[in-house]
Amino acid sequence: MIILTEIIVSLLLICSGYGATCVYLKNGSLKKPDIRSTFYITGNRVIYLVVAVLKSVLLIILFNTLFSSFSHIHQLKLIVLLDCILPMAAVDFIVHKIPNQFILAALGLRVVLYIIEFILSYEAALNTLIDNVLGAVVIGVFFFIIALVFKQSIGMGDIKLFAVMGLYQGLWGAVNSVFFSLIVSFFLSLGLLITRKKKRKDTISFGPSVFIGTLIAVSLTGI
Numbered sequence: 777m778i779i780l781t782e783i784i785v786s787l788l789l790i791c792s793g794y795g796a797t798c799v800y801l802k803n804g805s806l807k808k809p810d811i812r813s814t815f816y817i818t819g820n821r822v823i824y825l826v827v828a829v830l831k832s833v834l835l836i837i838l839f840n841t842l843f844s845s846f847s848h849i850h851q852l853k854l855i856v857l858l859d860c861i862l863p864m865a866a867v868d869f870i871v872h873k874i875p876n877q878f879i880l881a882a883l884g885l886r887v888v889l890y891i892i893e894f895i896l897s898y899e900a901a902l903n904t905l906i907d908n909v910l911g912a913v914v915i916g917v918f919f920f921i922i923a924l925v926f927k928q929s930i931g932m933g934d935i936k937l938f939a940v941m942g943l944y945q946g947l948w949g950a951v952n953s954v955f956f957s958l959i960v961s962f963f964l965s966l967g968l969l970i971t972r973k974k975k976r977k978d979t980i981s982f983g984p985s986v987f988i989g990t991l992i993a994v995s996l997t998g999i
Contacts, residue, residue: 778840778848778851779836779840781848781852782832782835782836782839782851782852782855783832783836785852785855785856785859786832786835786836786855786859787832789855789856789859789860790825790828790829790832790859793828793859793860793862793863794821794824794825794828794863796863796877796878796881797824797863797866797867798821800867800875800877800878801866801867801870801871805875805877806875806877824862824866827862828859828862831858831862831991832855832859834991834995835851835854835855835858835994835995836855838995838998839851839854839855839998842998843998846998846999849889849892849893849896850999852889853886853889853944854944854945854994854999856885856886856889856944857882857940857941857944857945857990858987858990858991858994860878860881860882860885860940861882861937861941861983861986861987861990862987863878864878864879864882864933864937864983864986864987865981865983865984865986865987866983867983868933868981868982868983868984869981869983869984872931872979872981873931873933874931874933874934874936874937874983875933876933876936879933879936879937879940882940882944883940883943886940886943886944890905904946907946907947908942908943908944908945908946909942909943910942910946910947911941911942911943911945911946911947911948911949911950911951912939912940912941912942912943912950913939913942914942914947915938915939915941915942915947915950915951915954916935916936916938916939916942919934919935919938920935923935928979930982931982933983934982934983934986937983937986938950938954938986941953941954941986941990945999946999948999949993949997949999952993952996952997952999953986953989953990953993953994954989955989955993956988956989956990956992956993957982957985957986957988957989957990958985958989959989960985960988960989960992961980961982961985961989964980964984964985965980968980
């Protein structure tokens, strides 16, 4: 039953994330949705869908084999998190911006998951909430200070995303994801510089690195 639930939730989020990404990249916002535009298949859109499906297949397999000891709600919220990060990464890759609407959508889904957690076990959910808020505050404040000290080092959209990740993963889960994200970003940046696709002063989107880094962290640790 849990596998079916994870598949259905992931498919719904893949479809909604794909649609939101297409609409935002076309209109610059989600205020004027054009459903027809989402059916125009291009190379980049195929890549998005393939990555989304493969990511979900990997996580569902891992959560029902290697990390089966984790609670079902824990598994589900990590699947939701990565399904939320993917469209942010796609938009950030194209326009170098993580829209607030996408952040708010991830927050809204986390609230729904909190409600489910409190229904299942009030005490466990309260402990989770405390850890999550701690993670969000520590990660968010840390990178906000970094942004103030080192100008143009990291965008506010990235900081907001890190805070949201803290609400989903807790302190240590978010730290693991940020750590791997920074490693991925370093190698991607190095590759772009070596191949001369980017120059030293060019802006490099951090969203894709966050998606890859978080996927690696979750795949290795289950948190």
